[in-house]
Amino acid sequence: MERLKEQGVVLGIGDDAAVVEAPPGSGGALQWLLAVDTMVETVHFNGATMAEADVGWKALAANISDIAAMGGEPRHALISVSAPRAWEPARVRRLYDGLYACAEHYGVAVVGGDTTSSPGQLVVAVTVVGTVTAGKAIRRSGAQPGDAVFVTGPVGMAAAGLHYLLAAAEAGGGQFVPLAAAEAAGTAALVQAHRRPAPSVRAARMLAARGTVSSLNDISDGLASEAWEIAEASGVKILLREGQLPVSGSMASYASCAGIRPLEWILNGGEDYVLLGTISGSDAAAAKAELMEAGLPLYLIGEVEAGQASVEMITEGKAGIDPNRQYPKQRTRIDKRGYNHFTD
Amino acid sequence: MERLKEQGVVLGIGDDAAVVEAPPGSGGALQWLLAVDTMVETVHFNGATMAEADVGWKALAANISDIAAMGGEPRHALISVSAPRAWEPARVRRLYDGLYACAEHYGVAVVGGDTTSSPGQLVVAVTVVGTVTAGKAIRRSGAQPGDAVFVTGPVGMAAAGLHYLLAAAEAGGGQFVPLAAAEAAGTAALVQAHRRPAPSVRAARMLAARGTVSSLNDISDGLASEAWEIAEASGVKILLREGQLPVSGSMASYASCAGIRPLEWILNGGEDYVLLGTISGSDAAAAKAELMEAGLPLYLIGEVEAGQASVEMITEGKAGIDPNRQYPKQRTRIDKRGYNHFTD
Numbered sequence: 001m002e003r004l005k006e007q008g009v010v011l012g013i014g015d016d017a018a019v020v021e022a023p024p025g026s027g028g029a030l031q032w033l034l035a036v037d038t039m040v041e042t043v044h045f046n047g048a049t050m051a052e053a054d055v056g057w058k059a060l061a062a063n064i065s066d067i068a069a070m071g072g073e074p075r076h077a078l079i080s081v082s083a084p085r086a087w088e089p090a091r092v093r094r095l096y097d098g099l100y101a102c103a104e105h106y107g108v109a110v111v112g113g114d115t116t117s118s119p120g121q122l123v124v125a126v127t128v129v130g131t132v133t134a135g136k137a138i139r140r141s142g143a144q145p146g147d148a149v150f151v152t153g154p155v156g157m158a159a160a161g162l163h164y165l166l167a168a169a170e171a172g173g174g175q176f177v178p179l180a181a182a183e184a185a186g187t188a189a190l191v192q193a194h195r196r197p198a199p200s201v202r203a204a205r206m207l208a209a210r211g212t213v214s215s216l217n218d219i220s221d222g223l224a225s226e227a228w229e230i231a232e233a234s235g236v237k238i239l240l241r242e243g244q245l246p247v248s249g250s251m252a253s254y255a256s257c258a259g260i261r262p263l264e265w266i267l268n269g270g271e272d273y274v275l276l277g278t279i280s281g282s283d284a285a286a287a288k289a290e291l292m293e294a295g296l297p298l299y300l301i302g303e304v305e306a307g308q309a310s311v312e313m314i315t316e317g318k319a320g321i322d323p324n325r326q327y328p329k330q331r332t333r334i335d336k337r338g339y340n341h342f343t344d
Numbered sequence: 345m346e347r348l349k350e351q352g353v354v355l356g357i358g359d360d361a362a363v364v365e366a367p368p369g370s371g372g373a374l375q376w377l378l379a380v381d382t383m384v385e386t387v388h389f390n391g392a393t394m395a396e397a398d399v400g401w402k403a404l405a406a407n408i409s410d411i412a413a414m415g416g417e418p419r420h421a422l423i424s425v426s427a428p429r430a431w432e433p434a435r436v437r438r439l440y441d442g443l444y445a446c447a448e449h450y451g452v453a454v455v456g457g458d459t460t461s462s463p464g465q466l467v468v469a470v471t472v473v474g475t476v477t478a479g480k481a482i483r484r485s486g487a488q489p490g491d492a493v494f495v496t497g498p499v500g501m502a503a504a505g506l507h508y509l510l511a512a513a514e515a516g517g518g519q520f521v522p523l524a525a526a527e528a529a530g531t532a533a534l535v536q537a538h539r540r541p542a543p544s545v546r547a548a549r550m551l552a553a554r555g556t557v558s559s560l561n562d563i564s565d566g567l568a569s570e571a572w573e574i575a576e577a578s579g580v581k582i583l584l585r586e587g588q589l590p591v592s593g594s595m596a597s598y599a600s601c602a603g604i605r606p607l608e609w610i611l612n613g614g615e616d617y618v619l620l621g622t623i624s625g626s627d628a629a630a631a632k633a634e635l636m637e638a639g640l641p642l643y644l645i646g647e648v649e650a651g652q653a654s655v656e657m658i659t660e661g662k663a664g665i666d667p668n669r670q671y672p673k674q675r676t677r678i679d680k681r682g683y684n685h686f687t688d
Binding site: 010011015016017018019020021022030031032033034035036037038040041042043065066067069070072076078079080081082111112113114116117118119120121123125127128129130132134137139140216217218 | 354355359360361362363364365366374375376377378379380381382384385386387409410411413414416420422423424425426455456457458460461462463464465467469471472473474476478481483484560561562
């Protein structure tokens with residue numbers, strides 16, 4: 001109830017529609033952000049990789065991330081759950097528990113819900129309403145030559161977590177993989193990145209307030225694809241420096257066990273829900289320092305150049321894909337759907 | 345594009361979220377209405393009863409109706425479509441065509457969309473954002489003894505249309521039933537009521553502006569169920585007068601062919617998306633006259649009485665269920681799920 005009041009909810013779930021106030025004191029100084037996202041069982045998850053509560057958390061988190069990716073503040077959510085007929089009410093309840101836990105964590109008021117029974121698989125559609133200072137929404141199209149390219153957290157962990165979960169589920173006969181198993185395997189951080197993504201809302205707000213962020217996307221489809229979106233929308237070349245990409249320790253060890261190049265997950269993985277953006281080159285270091293002060297990471301991973309829209313990777317010396325080889329410094333074009341054209 | 349500008353859309357589909365202005369000149373005088381609704385194939389429709397474009401139209405219309413049922417103005421919509429893998433792109437396109445036709449008709453700007461492919465059946469979830477004068481949203485809970493009860497259109501036609509469609513589909517081997525077949529059978533108006541419901545947005549706005557409407561619901565689940573919702577939320581008795589219920593001519597003739605009591609459809613049918621409400625008794629006739637002036641119907645179908653929450657039907661003389669019989673005037677309690685307790 002406190003949450004509803006705080007978010008200007010005049011009337012929540014229960015009538016035909018929810019009623020919300022313009023945020024107090026906004027006096028027309030705010031614009032509203034609206035985003036919708038859908039999660040479908042077996043396309044986005046299955047019973048072995050995600051518990052019901054994880055599905056609820058992630059469905060909302062993905063939408064909150066969209067609001068963050070505009071530099072906005074998430075406020076209200078509306079939920080549509082179409083649950084298989086065979087589901088007991090307790091399963092739907094657990095889904096909502098996870099969803100409400102995420103809402104609570106990010107200060108979002110759930111103001112609408114529609115639960116239907118479905119002859120098929122689970123479908124969860126979430127709409128989030130947020131606000132942003134009028135005229136200050138950060139689009140994909142503003143990247144300028146000279147800007148620095150950043151991410152707000154390690155990339156590829158969620159994909160590595162999914163890789164582990166699918167392998168463990170196969171080994172376990174399709175049973176749900178408990179977190180304890182992941183802990184034993186040293187992959188708990190990866191599994192949590194997949195199941196309970198943590199959108200960069202605070203980082204987005206701090207970055208937006210600086211006024212120097214020229215473009216912003218959340219990484220739902222992989223770094224390569226999101227970088228291409230910015231490059232094409234802005235009409236610029238995005239350069240990524242391989243040696244500056246943040247690689248989590250647990251991803252690196254799991255990748256080496258699994259015999260997979262971490263760069264695959266980083267470029268093509270997706271569902272990390274950290275932010276990729278560009279910021280005025282002259283403000284990048286100060287922004288990084290401000291976020292660090294607040295305990296938030298900001299990784300500067302490349303630059304924006306003038307030129308035909310494209311994404312390229314700069315590999316320097318030892319930072320190549322095979323740590324035991326010495327690579328010459330080189331530029332390689334990154335494919336939109338990922339890292340297919342690396343030459344060594 | 346015109347529509348987007350008109351509805352204060354700063355940024356539509358294409359980035360992480362849409363951006364909308366507070367409506368021009370609102371200066372905090374408006375509140376926002378948010379509603380979500382889901383349509384699931386085989387629960388709410390199937391390939392014989394609805395074309396793709398009908399599904400799109402109806403999914404949006406159901407949500408627009410929720411905004412109307414608060415006395416508000418629908419403005420923006422966000423769409424989540426989870427389409428079976430087997431669907432060709434043209435089918436999804438036709439669904440969106442119907443949805444956009446409805447949006448255009450009601451002046452709604454579609455500002456978000458997420459289309460996913462699904463291993464199962466079609467699920468369409470729609471969120472609509474609307475506005476209402478601050479403090480003027482009409483809830484279910486305001487009905488007062490002495491108020492008149494009204495509906496904004498005939499009730500039960502959509503259920504009659506569905507009844508015809510299911511029968512015709514069965515006779516035709518499950519093939520889609522074309523409107524021409526319904527025209528030949530004299531059921532076209534019923535079929536259109538089912539496939540292309542027309543929410544009472546104009547009537548709602550005119551009624552809300554009078555300031556005398558004390559409660560309002562849209563008829564998505566049948567007159568009986570919606571009247572019970574108002575009765576329970578308001579703590580009053582709702583009296584319906586059977587002789588004053590609007591019965592469409594085509595429904596009456598189809599009912600008599602099919603050997604079904606129209607009252608079944610009226611009370612339990614649902615999906616009519618006309619409005620059921622209560623209005624100050626002293627303003628009812630003037631409201632009816634104002635709507636008639638604008639070419640809109642308003643049927644006064646009963647009164648609100650003090651007493652324990654319930655819904656009762658008054659049957660007078662010849663207006664009973666069997667037109668060939670003479671009934672004594674009597675009161676009968678109407679069951680929440682419909683007309684189960686009629687005594688004759």
